[in-house]
Amino acid sequence: MKPEIENLLNSQIKYEAGASMHYLAMASWADSNGYNGIAEFFYMHSEEERLHMTKLVKFVNERGGTAKVPALEAPKSEFKGVNELFEEFLNSEVFVTEKINEIIYECLQHKDYNTHNFMQWYVSEQLEEEAMARTM
Ligand code: FEO
Secondary structure, three states, X not given: OXXXXXXXXXHHHHHHXXXXXXXXXXXXXXXHOOOHHHHHHHHHHHHHHHHHHHHHHHHHHHXXXXXXXXXXXXXXXXXXXXXXXXXXXXXXXXXXXXXXXXXXXXXXXXXXXXXXXXXXXXXXXXXXXXXXXXXX
């Protein structure tokens, strides 16, 4: 695996891990403020992001690279209200989509068609997640 692609995938591992923790903090805030349905949504979504992270970890290692499990800063834990949760959710998903597009671009520059193929799953997943976040 080319070092440039490996570095980008390791950064993506960190973004997915960060999203998972961010959504967990949002779930916890909603849970302790009486928004149980919203809490369940973010607990579930936090798990999904963890799976996105793990899928990348496995792929990097399978391709002969070294996946880096990142240190993370504590996520924000206080929110003004439910609207803020959903605004942050949308912003986070838009950010992740941008980062995935950057990886796709670099894969093509480096003719890494294996990673390009693998990343198509993330492209489809992001399309759905961003659309859902926008709707919500
Ligand atoms: Fe894994 Fe919602 O981005």
